[in-house]
Amino acid sequence: MSFVSEFYNFLKVRKKFWLAPMILVLVLVGGMLVLAKGSAIAPFVYTLF
């Protein structure tokens, strides 16, 4: 939770809220790529691309 608030503050200070949606998507995709390494999620990721 502290990570989320710290990241929120970071975006606020840097005035970069426009990055937020992108970060969300990227973190989700990135998270999947991490999990996909040799896991059952791999086929799902392949269909995405």
Add this chain to the structure above:
Amino acid sequence: MIILGISAFYHDSAAALVKDGEIIAAAQEERFTRKKHDSRFPFYAIEYCLNELGITLSDVDYIAFYDKPFLKFERLLETYLAFAPKGFKSFSASLPVWVKDKLFQKKTIIDELKKIDSSIDFSSKLLFSEHHQSHAASAFYPSPFEKAVVITMDGVGEWATTSIAVGDGKTLTMKEEIHFPHSLGLLYSAFTYYTGFKVNSGEYKVMGLAPYGEPKYVDKIYEHLIDVKEDGSFKLNMDYFDYCTDLKMTNDKFDQLFGAPARKPDVSPLTQREMDLAASVQVVVEEVVEKLCRSAKEKYGCENLCLAGGVALNCVANGKIVAKNIFKNVWVQPAAGDAGGSLGAALASYYHHLGNERVVHPEDAMKGSYLGPKYELEDITKELDSVGAKYQVYDESDVLEKTAELLANKKAIGWFQGRMEFGPRALGGRSIIADPSCEKMQKTLNLKVKFRESFRPFAPSVLEEDVTNWFDYQGKSPYMLMVAPVKEQHRRAMSESELKLFGIEKLNVKRSSIPAITHVDYSARIQTVTEKTNSRYYHVIKKFKEKTDIPIVVNTSFNVRGEPIVCTPTDAFKCFMGTHLDALVVENCLLLKESQDQTLLERYEGKFDLD
């Protein structure tokens, strides 16, 4: 107040400990783990720093990390956005690493620290300093100046690749920055890559190779690769570089510009072309640095300059800045690379963030950069006994006398004494020393001791009072970060046929009365030695001078190619037995190769990954 500085996770992890503004200890993790450029969390370096002061982590008031991970992530994202859809390969390779680890670096650091002491609440103690703020702090706060212009240049930190700050007392104010992807460090690294050396470690080789070449590509570089303004600000033409979008530095267009693909490391031989390329990029970097310095001097009006960041390790460029007298005084942080960021982060926290008063040391506050571990005689003999070494213990004056005698007899000696150096240079704590007047010494040391490329030059350690008699250099260079020419009177006149030699052929020509440390352009990377900062080293050179009239020894780091510089007496003994070193001096213990158990001889060549 005690502050622990940490740099980690990219390259050259290190820790530094500052107590009430005094630098107590600093060391790179690679020296303990024996893995060159080790980027892992610096457990061993932290342990050493705490032991040096006899404290535990609970006694530390703040822990300062040397860069800001969120800012770096922002740069990463915006860079990919700017180049999308190009760069997907690199993006998909780096994003998982970020999502898994680097984005949560604060947590990672806390988790790692908790492995040392789980009872401490680290979140309230942890501070983050910007990468270039850390570099600037490492250059300004230990410097002997009350006020100075601070220029930092490296590959990249968060966004900044070059910065100009002004330090005044305890404050350090960032004035100007040049942002990624426009980077002098990355331009140099691109040529390092293109000439077939490893990025982040082969830059020294490019600098060493440059004097063999002709700077015939300078115009091409200015015309196509970099746009430099009069104030030294610059922009790279990203059409020729791939580091934003790919996992390599240069691209096909770059290859076309210079007429061939990048040299394959350790496969294709070095040719005149690589030497000319090295000479060209060196000239460009020197000119940009000079312009930056001139404009900073003009704008901020200080007489003192401090330098840090990887580009500040380009001692040829540093030497030229000094020679051109742009500033009255120049001071370069000896650990100018990322390892020094640990020290900078700690000092920035102490002075800039917490507002503590600064006391300026008239020499500087780096203690000669001898900030690493030291071993007592009892521990040394115990270690040497355990590895089966045969040695003689002498009193100090005898061991110095015998070392000088061995040097005068053209022996190559492993020299281990006092505290280990912080930073990439060996300064007489963990050094290999030899007679500079010996014609074959450069080749012998390169090929039989260091197992590295024959073109690489060696540096001299010279008594400070004699430096002006041997080199065109005034003043001090205690950290071997200045290059200056050997004085005319010590040079040897070239014959006509020798003058016609080209490129690497120049290597075998004797150029001066101290050929082992005279590079092909008559330059030398000088270390001035004083009794105050390193008494034993000073006296061994002095005794050598008494025997030979030469107040200079060859000084190269005590390691082989790809190996971190030795840290312990055991490391030193192993390196001694694995190379063609003739003798090893560990404090008051003298070891001769012929007296050792020959079954302990080891083949060190190829033992370490090449750098």
